Amino acid sequence: MELGFWPEGDEFVMLDDRIPGTGDPRYWRCLNAAWGCNWIVEAESGEIWCRSCRLTRGRPDTGRADAVAAWEIAEGFKRRLVRQLMTLGLPIEAPTHPVGVDAPNPQLGDEPDGVVFDLVHLPDNPGMTGHRPGAITLDLREVDDGYREQVRVSLGEAERTVLGHLRHEVGHHYWRVLVDAPGDHTAFRALFGDERTDYEAALELHYGRPTGPPPASHITYYATSHPAEDWAETFAHYLAIRDGIETVDAYSNRPVGGADALDTGSDGRWVERWRAISEIVNAVTVGLGHPAPYPYRITEPVSAKLSYVHERVATVRRPDGGL
Template identity: 40%
Template sequence: MRAFACDNCRSLIFFENDRCFTCGHEQGYDRSVGALVSLDHTSLERCANADLIGCNWLTKSGGLCECCLLTRTRPADTDLAGMAAWRLTEAAKRRLAYQLDHLKLPTTPRTEDPEKGLAFDLLSSAQQNVITGHADGVITIDLAEGDDPHREAMRVKLAEPYRTMLGHLRHEIGHWYWQVLVDDTPFIDRFRDLFGDDRESYSDALQEHYGKPDDNSWADTHVSHYAAAHPWEDWAETFAHYLHIRDTTETASWYGLRVDGPSLDLAVSWDAEIRVDPVEDVENFDELARSWIALKLVLNQLNRSMGKDDLYPFTLTPAVLDKLRFVHVVVTSHR
């Protein structure tokens, strides 16, 4: 995420802001320029969801913004718990949409392409049984995942080292991008070399995955245990991690972060200015990986200093880096 400045007083403001807390000018996100702008300096209007869920995006019509329009189903106004969870989920979805725009990835809505377009069904499991997942461009999210105790309980139950709403969104939209960017394209053969044969039965693979204990045999070749379930899940997990890495390194770059130490005889090259925004060509994945490995070591130690678990509790083995490189090539080649 880039650093934003108020276009009135040049004070630092953040992506979620709807006003500058230094000069008081109301702010909104203008998707067409990828920036927060003062409402005094634009003819755009606030999204119709501004008061309801705190959306700070702007629109020409005064109706719903383009990000909110991607949501096909949302909780009823009378579902107070669902409404609170919907607010948190839309905030994560706006961050996702910003990153997809930055990467110049398509976000064609279902309303424009009824068969293959993108839509989000944001459902409350307090009202019905909800399974988070993806089906041909329709992403279903259990809004209970916006509740910290519920999400933590699920993380422990499934023995996952990391679980967030933004992580869910990045994983599930990864399934859609496999269909849009990889399936039936020249990339499919290389995909099968790296990830496996996607034509294997998905239901049988999941049944086998959940029916056997985790013996850690996946660790050398997959970014997570769930990634080992099926090539589709391996792609979605790897795609999500690519977005994690890109967002974090971009943020570090905008804030001028450097990793210069410690001064030890280590295999890691520490003199690493985090200046990476590798969107322009496919050749600079190595710089992204180098920056991220140095950065994540520091971030993990900072978390431990606060008594928290590692921010990024994953190991990027050579096989996983090859898969991440493939995702990078697919994304940047599309651009």
Template identity: 40%
Template sequence: MRLFRCQACEQVLYFENRLCTQCGHRVGYLPGAGALTAVEPDGEGWTALAEPDRPLRFCTNAEADACNWLVADGGDYCDACRHNRTIPDLDQAPNLDRWRKVEQAKHRLFYTLLRLGLPVATRADDPAHGLAFDILAAPRAGETQVMTGHDEGVITLSLAEADDVEREKLREEMGEPYRTVLGHFRHEIGHYFWDVLVRDAPDAAARLDRFRALFGDEREDYQAALQRHYAEGAPADWQNRFVSAYATAHPWEDFAETWAHYLHIVDTLETAAAFGVDLHPVASADESLVAEIHFDPHEPDTFDRLIAAWLPLTLAVNSLNRSMGQPDFYPFVLSPPAVEKLAYVHALVHGGPDAG
């Protein structure tokens, strides 16, 4: 994630800012320009100091303080919020506060997707397979619970995941080292992009061959594989081949977990670069612990640099967390086979030849 500057006073701004705390200008995010901009009233709309030549308005969800993105076309919702199909009843406490947390995570997801130039057709654009979100506070009729998941472009998320206590309880019950709302979105969007970039790609046969060589045959019975995983757990040697224990459940889950880790890496490295973070450990001459993070991780020719920077960065931040008595920032190990799978995701994202 970038750092931004207020065009009115040069104050540093962060992605979720609604106001510049120094000059008081309202600020909004322009997804097309990738800019957080100070705005000034202009009749019924706003003028962005970053792009003063076109009228803008805030997304309708800004009225609920759930969005700070600007809209330039004739729609009511921004490039992230227009994908919402179902949102919770905001008159019911504490739905509004939890939904705001969900939207904050979802907007971070869309920031990265748009920066990478990935296709995000809405349900209106593609009624059969377009991307849509159902954020549910209660089960639908006939269901006993809200199940977070993906089905042909529709991503469902339980609003309970925005409750820190409930989410931590679920994390412990499921033996997970990491569970966040943003992590859920990055995982589930991985399932969506498997459909878009592998199954439905023009060169799907070649991409499926490459996918199956790395991840396994996705034609394995999915429900039976999940039941086996929850009954038996992951293989003892899972860290030698997978990014997480859950990735062992089925090739689709392996891909979604790998996709999520790829987005973790890209976004975190951009944040590190924005803060000018470099690593030169004083107690070691090991060059593998040195990281020069002076590059844009969204560019297509950066994969080797991504991995070379990510490993020392996570070692450093894990050590900082331990100094504060906190769990590891990145409680995972990337084996060579896992890195090869990440390279495949990178190739899919950028249309490289290694995709198949």
């Protein structure tokens, strides 16, 4: 008997597909089970890939063993991301129109229509990780600890993770869903600045100046580069915080339930909880001889931005409050 994760129900279910006909007929394994996917598919959906794997458009050829191994690891982080987005009630589907295949690429300002992931290994094309409307690209070299650490040091970043990349890039997608499409620009700009500022010029300026600690107004130094990057960094931190609090709650037998676990409104109490949790996590990790895993300060201006993200996410939660 084996377990498979049922994303629609947010729980593990028992499977036994080693004896034909005896397994639960309502589910089958994702077609990517051979590549480490432990999610299952509802049989009546007629799909062959799970909710997460269905979102992958680009992946390495099976003949490239090292790239495939990196892809398997990256898919694990992506499943964690997709599961969290589902529990938050955020829409996470592939676009209904093919992106950049038979249709023109969507542009900023177009109605958001899902998102796909390209998990690619292109050593000759550095800087592939990024977002454009409808598609997120992850450079699979980021899975390599040595490579990622080298880039982290060269950019002066406090920390750098694959999961963090995915959360950041999907944050750009949700800016379109949560801010741009509903036309919430005034409130956004009051906190983050005007996202219409020339992006290319801002990034060029950012990479041309020495790095340093983030000012009190921003969660990371990179967030200072442009309002769109500030949003993506803040959104990524929001997901990290909610993941952390949910995990603590799960291990301490507190009531959990995805979205409801943090249903404390926008009064910032959950930010207070995270400050306390991250302090303990940092202290324990340093005691184990490692660098502090959460080397950030949640100042009042950053807390206000996190609360704004929280409020925007809450607007798309399903009316029944369910997962």
